[in-house]
Amino acid sequence: MKSGRRTLMKMLLIFSLLMLDACSNDEPALSGDQKDFNPFILFENKAMRYFAGNHPGLAILKYAQADLDNDGKDDLIVIYRVGNGKNQMCVILNREPDFVETNSVPAPVSDQMIQFRNIDKKPPLEFILQGRKGAKVGYAIFRMEEEKLTDLFGEGMQDCC
Ligand SMILES: [Ca+2]
Numbered sequence: 316m317k318s319g320r321r322t323l324m325k326m327l328l329i330f331s332l333l334m335l336d337a338c339s340n341d342e343p344a345l346s347g348d349q350k351d352f353n354p355f356i357l358f359e360n361k362a363m364r365y366f367a368g369n370h371p372g373l374a375i376l377k378y379a380q381a382d383l384d385n386d387g388k389d390d391l392i393v394i395y396r397v398g399n400g401k402n403q404m405c406v407i408l409n410r411e412p413d414f415v416e417t418n419s420v421p422a423p424v425s426d427q428m429i430q431f432r433n434i435d436k437k438p439p440l441e442f443i444l445q446g447r448k449g450a451k452v453g454y455a456i457f458r459m460e461e462e463k464l465t466d467l468f469g470e471g472m473q474d475c476c
Contacts, residue, residue: 347428348442349379349394362391362407365414370395376402379429383459384408385438390459392429392442394422402427402476404444406464417464420457421476424448432456441467448475 350356352375356363363378374396383390388409397403402422408415423446434441434456445454453476455469466472 347379348381348431349377349392349427349429352376352378360391361411362409362414363393366391366393366405366407366416369416373397377427377429379431379442381431381440381442383439383442384462385440394427394429400424400448404464406459408459408462415462417459417462420455420464420466421472422446423453423472423475446475451475 356378357367360380363375367373367375375393376396377394379392380389381392382388383392383406386409388411390409391407392404393407394402394404402424403419404422405419406417408417422444425447427444427446430443430445432441432443439459441456441458443454443456445452447453451471451474453469453471453474455472456467458465458467
C-alpha cells in the first residue's frame, strides 16, 4: 500500500516535470513583446510622437513598452531603419512631461523580436533583442544603466545587424 502511494507520488512528480517541460518548450514559439509600427500609435503614444518628431522621415519598424528605469512609468523601445539594410534601436525614457532619447545601438536587419525578461531578478528590467540577417541570427541582452542603453551580453549580433 505504502509503495503504491510512493509510485503514485513518483508518477505525479514525473507528470508535473513533463508539464513544466512542455511549458518551456512552448517558449520559443512566443511572438515577443514587440509590436509592428503603425501610424495610429502616433496618436495615442506621446513617447512615439516625440521620437518621430525628432527624426522626421525615418522608417519606424517595431516598438515595445515597459518600465526600463524602474520609475513606475513605461518607456518606449524603438527599432528603426537608418539606411538600406541598416537598423538601429534606442529607448525613449518617459520623464513626463519631457522625454529623453538614449544612445542608439545596431539592430538586426529582419525578424526583430524583443522580450522583456528580469534576468538578474532585480530592477531595472532587462530585455532581449534578437533577429536575423539572411540565415545569420543573433541576440543581445540590454539594460538601462543611468540613461545609457547598455549591451550586457550577446552573440552573433555583428553578423545580423
Ligand atoms: Ca520608466
